[in-house]
Every structure is written in structure tokens, then in C-alpha cells.
Amino acid sequence: MQNDFTFSIIKPNAVRTGKTGPILAMINEAGFEISALKMIHMTLAQAESFYEVHHGRPFFEGLVEFMSSGPVFVMILKHENAIEEFRKLIGATDPAKAEPGTIRKKFAVSVQMNAVHGSDSYENACKEADFFFSGIERF
Ligand code: IDP
Ligand code: MG
Numbered sequence: 001m002q003n004d005f006t007f008s009i010i011k012p013n014a015v016r017t018g019k020t021g022p023i024l025a026m027i028n029e030a031g032f033e034i035s036a037l038k039m040i041h042m043t044l045a046q047a048e049s050f051y052e053v054h055h056g057r058p059f060f061e062g063l064v065e066f067m068s069s070g071p072v073f074v075m076i077l078k079h080e081n082a083i084e085e086f087r088k089l090i091g092a093t094d095p096a097k098a099e100p101g102t103i104r105k106k107f108a109v110s111v112q113m114n115a116v117h118g119s120d121s122y123e124n125a126c127k128e129a130d131f132f133f134s135g136i137e138r139f
Contacts, residue, residue, distance in 0.1 A: 005035060006082040006119045007128035008090075012070035013113035015039075020073055023116065026103055027077065030089045036076040036129070036138045044068045050131060059112065066112055074132045083125060086118045 010023055042050070047064040054060050079085050091102025095114055098105040107115035119125035
């Protein structure tokens, strides 16, 4: 079924400061089911490849350095209308504009260090999930 899963990352700032558990609890409480999950530390080249779509943007260099600065949790999450529902749960890119009760409002420390990634389309969710997970790592 299209749009029944999304891809997410708990970003280095949140992992470093012990927010993985609280963020997973919010994801769980919102009704998402974990379909794949692992902890990794991306190289700079891997982060550049993942964020290729943003290559050339003024924040690109800082973003890829940040995303390769420490371990992250990558995951695939199942839910009806997963893309839209997860984007609602995480809130706006800029935490100053994120709704109260969203993950970014609670755990982001800046626009760059905004605690979590969520796919923006079904096509990108498929690409992003395939970038990090093989078939035998997905349930
Ligand atoms: P999204 O994560 O809400 O989809 P995108 O526009 O796809 O936002 O940007 C990807 C990531 O790049 C953001 O989550 C954030 O970490 C970083 N980013 C986006 N815009 C800026 C900016 O203006 N300054 C610093 N970092 C930014
Ligand atoms: Mg995006």
C-alpha cells in the first residue's frame, strides 16, 4: 500500500543528549509501528549522499557535518498516511515555528539541530529507507 510507511532519523543532537527514549515514546504513543531500526554513525560522504537533494543550498555543508558528527538512529515507521502523520508529529523545520506538543518543539535546539528527520513524500521515503536498510532488516 502506498504511503503506509515513512523513514525517520533521530539526529545526533538528540542522541547525544539522551533524548532517543523520549522521542521513541512519542512516536509509539502517536501510533507508529517500528518496521526497522538501527544505530549508525554516518561518514561525511554518506551524509552528503543522503542529503544530495540539498546540495548547493547555503546550509548544506553545516548540515552534513552535523549529521556525521555522531551516532543517529535510522528507522522505518508504519502508519496509515505515514508521511503526513509523521510530519505533523515532528512539526515545522524551524522549531520556533513548530506547534506545541511536536517532537521538534520539544527537542530541537536550532533549525539545523532539529532532533528528527521525516520523509517529505512517499517516493523519498522509499529511496531513504532503501539507502539505509536491506530487505532482511525490514519487518
Ligand atoms: P525538513 O527536515 O523539515 O524536511 P528540509 O528543508 O528538508 O527540512 O531541510 C533538511 C534539514 O536541513 C533540516 O531538517 C535542517 O536540519 C536543515 N536545515 C534546513 N534549513 C536550514 C537552515 O536554514 N539553516 C540550517 N539548517 C537548515
Ligand atoms: Mg526534508
